[in-house]
Amino acid sequence: MTAPTIDEAPAVSEPQTASGRRERVGRDGRTQIYRHTVWVRVGHWLNVLALTLLLFSGLQIFNAHPHLYWGQYGANAAAGPDHAWLSIDATRDKAGKDHGTVRMGQLTIRTTGVFGVSKRADGSTSYRAFPRWMTVPGYTDLSQGRHFHFFFAWIFVLNGLVFWAYGFLSRHFQRDIAPTAPDLRGIGRSIVDHVKLKHPTGEAATRYNVLQKLAYIAVIFVFLPGMVLTGLTMSPGFDAFFPWLLDLFGGRQSARSLHFICAGLTVGFIIVHLVEVMLAGPINEVRSIITGWYGIRPDHPVAPPPVEETPAVEARP
Amino acid sequence: MILLPKITRRRALIGSLGLTGLALAGCDKIAGSDSVSRVLSAGEAFTRTSQRLVLGKNAPLAREYKASDISPNFKANGTVQPETDVYKQAQGDNFATWRLGVFGLVTKPLSLSLAELQRLPARTQITRHDCVEGWSAIGGWTGVPLGLLLQAAGMQPSARYAVFHCADLYDGDPYYESIDLIDAFHPQTLLAYAMNGSPLSVAHGAPLRLRLERQLGYKQAKYVMGVELVDSFARLGKGKGGYWEDNGYEWYAGI
Known part of the structure; x- marks a missing residue:
């Protein structure tokens, strides 16, 4: 079986059906409808x-x-009563290592490499919520x-x-x-x-x-x-x-x-x-x-089943 | 008959990955180019025109909040302590000798002390401050409606914009802003000297800052020393009408 090609020209015909839908038969023998x-x-x-x-x-x-709040105001995610429900941060631990984190309420997920802390193309560290490959401009x-x-x-x-x-x-x-x-x-x-x-x-x-x-x-x-x-x-x-x-x-x-x-x-x-x-x-x-x-994929295989099959099915108890 | 290459799923996938790589590499060059910026600026023009259409004539007010809605911690952004000599000197005597100049295309230039400003009719409003970065804070402001001052100074017919000259430098450049006369005469456009019932703090722009409630925070110039009426802001700074405008941001900051 060959892979179908993208072809625009109707292969056979383009009749107008009773339902008013435009149909044609593609090169692969399948019915095509004009859907969009x-x-x-x-x-x-x-x-x-x-x-x-x-x-x-x-x-x-x-x-x-990179902080989201509920309500009319919200500006102080880290220090303040505003309480961001979601924050993407970069934090440095005691050993001096940087971690990217996504925080939602009490849940903090380490996301170093993608969110919060990521690498630039030249290998240097970038401190930003979404990395350069996810933003326009980068x-x-x-x-x-x-x-x-x-x-x-x-x-x-x-x-x-x-x-x-x-x-x-x-x-x-x-x-x-x-x-x-x-x-x-x-x-x-x-x-x-x-x-x-x-x-x-x-x-x-x-x-x-x-x-x-x-x-x-x-x-x-x-x-x-x-x-x-x-x-x-x-x-x-x-x-x-x-x-x-x-x-x-x-x-x-x-x-x-x-x-x-x-x-x-x-x-x-x-x-x-x-x-x-x-x-x-x-x-x-x-x-x-x-x-x-x-x-449209037909209900039956493209070649119709042999006629004899039908009574054989019916004959089964 | 035209023979098209057979597109297998695998080949399509590999092709699209290659294209993505190429697109990423080329993207930043394109994204920052002048011609792209020119095309994109059509969006700003469209926004300005459509917002002016609905906000121009009837001048609807920005929402005003209750005292209980005020942010417990109003974030101070940008300059929080100007370092210029003129400001340091004014700050030194608690703004007793500080004066606001109103000049340019006016018939009667004004020079007003803080005490004189405070004796003029005032308006108090509790409004929301929206920063271009995305955060918001609610605060109460008291000040002189700018329209009142401009009327007192008398406008020349050629005046089109009010420019606010500030005492602070940002990244070494003088901070300034400009608005059109529709906004200048909007009832909520104030030169505010008090915040939440207390004299304006230095971090929030003492002794006088602009409140322009239907635009973003960067328009709301702090440490205002002078208001100049001009017919064009082309000769100021880099010609875009404000410090942040000169650095790529929209002059009309209603969105």
Whole structure:
């Protein structure tokens, strides 16, 4: 069997089916459906670009004060009554050795080499919360990190608004993302399928499964908008205009903490998303988000089973 | 027919790792380049324009807090003890001979002692101070609304910005800041001489500091010696309108 190639030209034909869905048959003989419209594809890749730079420039900004608090204020993580719930520190022990630590409440984890204390490319020691390979720019520069962050924040927000408008107006959200009642009833089945790494075939593969739908809903309607709103709550200018944001999140420092948590949840989603792409067939998946065409694995082997098999099965007691 | 190379999973993985390495090596050069900075500055312009759109005319106030919300330990940042002669001398006599100058594009330059400032109508407000680094502290401030002083000095029609000249050097350069007239006349924009009911401490900018509640901490100049009205801040410092602005930070610090 040869590895499939990324091809855009329809191999055989592109008929319009009764359901209105565009279908074609790929070179490998499999049916392909036109899964992702150009709006979804362009939006997805703009999001990849914007979120990547937002994440890494966000870690640069975090490094300027690597402590998180709850409430309206918070400034003195080490000495003071403010009590950071999370701190990334560099500490020197009595022997003069440096340790990087992540502290959450009473729990302190040694993270030397990655968080708190890490090595630069030339081997020298760098004292910063997130190491250079996790930040944009790599060197410490809060102002440039902010320039990156707010530039790509605009791209992210505008792209997100277009995607939301498209999703509702084209009924993509209502049709493809909203779970149906049978979806929700089948959630147990779907969890088992995911644990067994079993991926849908045939007609079922033309739709998103229920866990996939719930994950997309979480990202599109909770994590990402939550990131934007908590980000805006950190703006003293925007707060003057929308002070209710401060009440919604319980204060500016709570918003900063939630901003970081939303980013973490989004990273979690991205990891699961990429693992699923690898498991479900990376070439088919990546082709579909570039060209729109998504190959469906048939319910049966491509060659139909011999006719005689059917009565043989039925004959069994 | 175009023959595309077969992309195996392994090859795709190796390829992407190689690209990541290359990207990392090239990244910092690109990230710090002037042309990238020029493109990124569009983000600041967009932010400034959109915030001005919603914050300009109706001038909504920054949130004011209750006395019980005040931070028990208001962090002092930047300069905490100016070392210039002019400041040391003023500090020596507890600011008795210190005077604030209001000059530039005004019709009647002013020179006011601390006692004279304290006799002017005052405003007290408990607000949140947000540092560009990410931390926040809540404090109570009492001072003269800047708009009142500017009206007293009389503005020339060409005046566009208020510049704050400070007594401290930061990293060897004079600290200064500038704001536009929308912010200068905002009711919460004060030249504050008291914090939490006590005279301003040296660490927090004695005898006089700017409070600009809808922008970040670095705009809120401490140790203010003079307010100058200008039509452009291009000839000051490196021309970006403030000490931190000259070092890469945004002039409009509303986010």
